[in-house]
Amino acid sequence: MSLLDVSGLVVNRAGVGVVRGTSVTAEAGQISVLLGANGAGKTTLLEGIAGIAPVAAGRVVLNGADLTRASPGDRARAGLALIEQGRTVFARLTTEENLRVSMDPETGPENAYALFPELRQRSGIAAGMLSGGEQQMLVIARALLARPRVLMIDEMSAGLAPVIVSRLMKAVRRLADEGMAVLLVEQFASLALAIGDRAYVLRRGGVVYEGGCDTLARDPERLHHLYLGDAPVGRGE
Amino acid sequence: MDGLLTAATAGLSAGGAYAILGVCAVFTYRLVAVVNFTGAAIGATGAFAMVALIEAGMAQFPAIVLGVLAGTLTATAIGVVMTRWFSGATASTKAAVTAALLVGMIAVGLRLTGGQDAHLFPAVAPGSAFRFAGVEVTNAGVLTVILAVVFTFAAETFLARTRTGLRLRALSERPMAAELMGIPVRRLAITVWMLTGAMTTVALIIIAPQRSPNFASMSLLVVPALAAALIGAFSSFRAALLGGLLIGIVEGLASGIDRFSQYRGAVPFIVILAVLLWSQRGARWDEAR
Numbered sequence: 314m315s316l317l318d319v320s321g322l323v324v325n326r327a328g329v330g331v332v333r334g335t336s337v338t339a340e341a342g343q344i345s346v347l348l349g350a351n352g353a354g355k356t357t358l359l360e361g362i363a364g365i366a367p368v369a370a371g372r373v374v375l376n377g378a379d380l381t382r383a384s385p386g387d388r389a390r391a392g393l394a395l396i397e398q399g400r401t402v403f404a405r406l407t408t409e410e411n412l413r414v415s416m417d418p419e420t421g422p423e424n425a426y427a428l429f430p431e432l433r434q435r436s437g438i439a440a441g442m443l444s445g446g447e448q449q450m451l452v453i454a455r456a457l458l459a460r461p462r463v464l465m466i467d468e469m470s471a472g473l474a475p476v477i478v479s480r481l482m483k484a485v486r487r488l489a490d491e492g493m494a495v496l497l498v499e500q501f502a503s504l505a506l507a508i509g510d511r512a513y514v515l516r517r518g519g520v521v522y523e524g525g526c527d528t529l530a531r532d533p534e535r536l537h538h539l540y541l542g543d544a545p546v547g548r549g550e
Numbered sequence: 551m552d553g554l555l556t557a558a559t560a561g562l563s564a565g566g567a568y569a570i571l572g573v574c575a576v577f578t579y580r581l582v583a584v585v586n587f588t589g590a591a592i593g594a595t596g597a598f599a600m601v602a603l604i605e606a607g608m609a610q611f612p613a614i615v616l617g618v619l620a621g622t623l624t625a626t627a628i629g630v631v632m633t634r635w636f637s638g639a640t641a642s643t644k645a646a647v648t649a650a651l652l653v654g655m656i657a658v659g660l661r662l663t664g665g666q667d668a669h670l671f672p673a674v675a676p677g678s679a680f681r682f683a684g685v686e687v688t689n690a691g692v693l694t695v696i697l698a699v700v701f702t703f704a705a706e707t708f709l710a711r712t713r714t715g716l717r718l719r720a721l722s723e724r725p726m727a728a729e730l731m732g733i734p735v736r737r738l739a740i741t742v743w744m745l746t747g748a749m750t751t752v753a754l755i756i757i758a759p760q761r762s763p764n765f766a767s768m769s770l771l772v773v774p775a776l777a778a779a780l781i782g783a784f785s786s787f788r789a790a791l792l793g794g795l796l797i798g799i800v801e802g803l804a805s806g807i808d809r810f811s812q813y814r815g816a817v818p819f820i821v822i823l824a825v826l827l828w829s830q831r832g833a834r835w836d837e838a839r
Contacts, residue, residue, distance in 0.1 A: 363730060389732035401727040403720045414720045415731045418713060459731055 314377065316341045316494045317362075317393070317463045322371035324354075324361040324518075331357040333518040334371065338511075339463050339494040344485065346509035346526055347498045350540045354518035355498040356398065359465045362496075363395035364388045376462065392462035398471060400448040402455075404441030408432055411440050411451055416458035425454035428484050446477035453484060464488065465496040470504070482508050506530040514539040554806050559685045561802020562795065563757055564774075566694025569794025570753035571771060572778025573702050574746040579784040581722045582739045585645040585776070588628055589750050591655040591769035596621025596751030597758045598659065598765060601669045610672055618751045625747020629740040637725065637739075652769060659765035671758035694756050695795065701749055702791040718742065774798075774818035780825045797821055 315338035324332040332354045339345045347355045360366035362373050364385035373380045373388075380388050389395075403411050412422040412432075426433040429450040435443060440451055449469055456464055466485065470478040478501065486508040489495045499505035506512060506526040514522035514529075514536070522529070522539050529536050571589055578586045600617025604610060628651060636644050663669065675689035709715035721728040721735055729735045754768060761768060774797050781793030797818055804814035 365726065365730075384729075385726075386729045386732055386734060386736075389730055395730050397727065397730070401724055403723045403727070405723060406716070406719060410716055410719075413713070414716055414728075414733070455731070 315339060316376055317496070318372075318374040319358075319362055320372050320374075322358065322361050322373070323369040324357050324366045325369050326357065326366070331518050332361055335515070335518065335520055336371075337496070337513050337520070339496045340511075341462070341494050342489055342492050343510040344489045344495040344497055344508055344526075345511045345513065346502075346505040347496065347513050347515060348502050348505065348536070348540075349515035353515040355515055356467055357518075358515065359395055359467050359496065359498060362465065363393060365395075389459070389461075392460075393465070394456045394459060394461035394463065395465045396452050396456050396467060396469065398467045400445060400452055402440035402443070402448045402451050404439065406440055407437050408440055408443065408447075408451060409436040411455050412458055415455050417460070420458075422454075422458065425458055428457065428487065429454055446473050446481075449473060449477070449481060450484075453481065457488060461493065463494040463496065465498075467498045468500055469497075470499060470501055478504060502536060503530070503533075516540075516542055554803060556685045557802045557806025558799045559682065559687055559691065559802070561798040561800070561805070563688060563691035563694050563760060563798070564801060565795040565798020566691065566696075566698045567753040567757040567771070567794075568774040568778050568798050569698035569791045570694065570701055571750055571775030572782065572790040572794040573698065573705060573787050574750050575772075575775050575779035576782050576784055576787055576790045577705055578742060578746050579779065581718045581742045582629075582632070583641055583644065583722060583725075584632060584648060585641065585784070586746075587645065587648040587652040587772055587776075588655060589746065589775055590754065590771035591652050591659065591765075592621050592625045592628065592747045593750035593752075593754030593771075594659060594765050594768035595624045595655070596747075597671065597754045597768065598663050598669070600755060601671055601758075602663075604672060605669070614674065614755060617755060618748055621751025621754075622744050622748045625743045625750075626740060628747075629743025632743070633736050633739045637736075652772070656766050656769050659769065663765045665764070669763045671755075671763055673759045674756050690756055690760065694753060697749075697752065697756075698791055698794065702787045705787050714738070773822075774801075777818040777821040777825070780822055783829075793821075 317339040320336045321334045322332055323330060323334055335358055337345060349355050357366055361368050364383060368381060375391055375393055378391060380391060409422060412425050416422060431447065432450060432454060435447060440448065443451060469481055482504055485495055485497065497505055497509065506529055509526035512524060512526045512529045513520050574589055575586060578584050596617045599620035600613045603613040603616055632644065636647055673690065675693045677689050678686045679689045679692040680687055709719055717733050718738055721733060721738055725735055777797055778790045778794035782790030801814045801817045804810040804817060
């Protein structure tokens with residue numbers, strides 16, 4: 314059984330099916346990458362799993378516990394963390410206060426500073442004053458301190474310099490290597506496939522490809538066709 | 551001169567209550583993003599519940615405790631409504647909802663309390679505390695000012711120094727991000743409503759004997775409260791505290807001058823207007839340029 318098992322999920326927006334019976338899984342120590350063109354339903358899928366978007370059908374099961382009807386807060390407390398798009402720092406709180414919001418009072422922010430040492434130098438600064446890259450590091454570090462079992466990250470690279478994106482990708486890989494299950498939505502397919510283990514390509518709310526990241530990374534033409542919709546629905550190695 | 555000092559000192563008691571209500575308004579706005587028009591009506595509910603119990607023969611102290619409990623429960627009920635059905639609404643929608651609730655509460659409150667029928671509110675802190683420059687300062691005045699100061703600094707310390715305060719500050723900025731981190735958003739928001747409900751009820755119970763004893767006029771004490779909160783830009787507890795005290799003192803002074811005494815109720819409106827005009831000066835200057 315997978316750590317996170319999402320099966321047949323249906324999420325509607327304004328009566329229109331945005332996610333249509335989608336099934337994905339996430340395993341401890343692995344990164345599952347969700348790819349797809351704009352409007353494919355990637356963000357809505359994550360919101361459905363996190364409980365923000367109401368689910369019309371399907372199941373969300375975390376480590377055997379059915380969370381389909383649980384509130385977003387209950388899902389978070391069960392170990393399901395979502396990092397939303399847009400660097401959702403608490404802007405008026407300092408960097409360290411952002412970290413303290415989620416961390417166990419018994420432990421310090423050291424794990425976060427080990428992952429992103431530059432945050433230590435910026436610990437007393439209001440998070441709203443950090444650069445875009447530092448803010449993204451902060452939200453990842455903040456999620457990490459809550460010690461989730463599954464970390465879902467939505468478009469963390471948006472608007473960031475390539476060198477920062479590369480650092481963030483390495484940090485995410487490190488989290489997975491330490492045992493966390495990661496579900497990554499990413500617009501830069503090549504970067505995501507380079508660090509991912511399992512890939513899903515979504516089109517119009519459904520999965521049109523499921524397989525190893527390396528298989529898809531070796532075949533960019535196929536990926537291109539999967540995005541555009543002129544490749545057959547399939548399963549990779 | 552002595553007359554003016556007496557009037558200003560008399561206004562201090564009301565100012566203390568305005569300050570508590572104003573700090574509560576800032577607390578509610580900062581933490582659950584609601585401009586709460588029901589603040590004083592919640593306190594009035596508790597104060598009238600206390601009077602009803604005393605009129606039914608209950609001793610004063612348990613009646614006060616139950617009155618505060620009634621105000622707290624009323625605030626909790628409003629908090630449940632706001633968090634359950636309007637948590638995702640805009641600040642203006644939330645304010646409109648509380649304004650509508652205020653109208654409903656006044657209508658129901660007047661009906662249940664007998665409209666203009668006089669009720670005798672017992673003095674919680676009767677007597678004189680001390681004389682200052684020949685003017686008697688009442689226990690009620692001292693008590694409300696002390697409570698306002700204590701509540702202001704307690705609120706600041708709570709938000710700055712405690713884990714729950716930190717989580718409340720996070721919740722006030724990004725409720726969804728806070729919930730996604732497992733913060734019990736709804737429970738904390740309702741706790742804010744409960745706390746402010748209890749404080750406003752205490753304030754109104756103390757100053758009720760000096761006010762017009764009807765439900766509507768007590769509920770409309772929200773106007774000076776919001777004026778005080780506005781002085782603090784709905785952000786600073788200390789400025790709201792000082793604003794509330796200042797409004798009370800100016801009201802007191804106005805009542806001591808024959809020519810202005812009948813307009814003393816307009817003081818909060820003038821303050822609101824002045825603060826809004828002051829806050830808009832930059833925009834008007836930019837527009838003029």
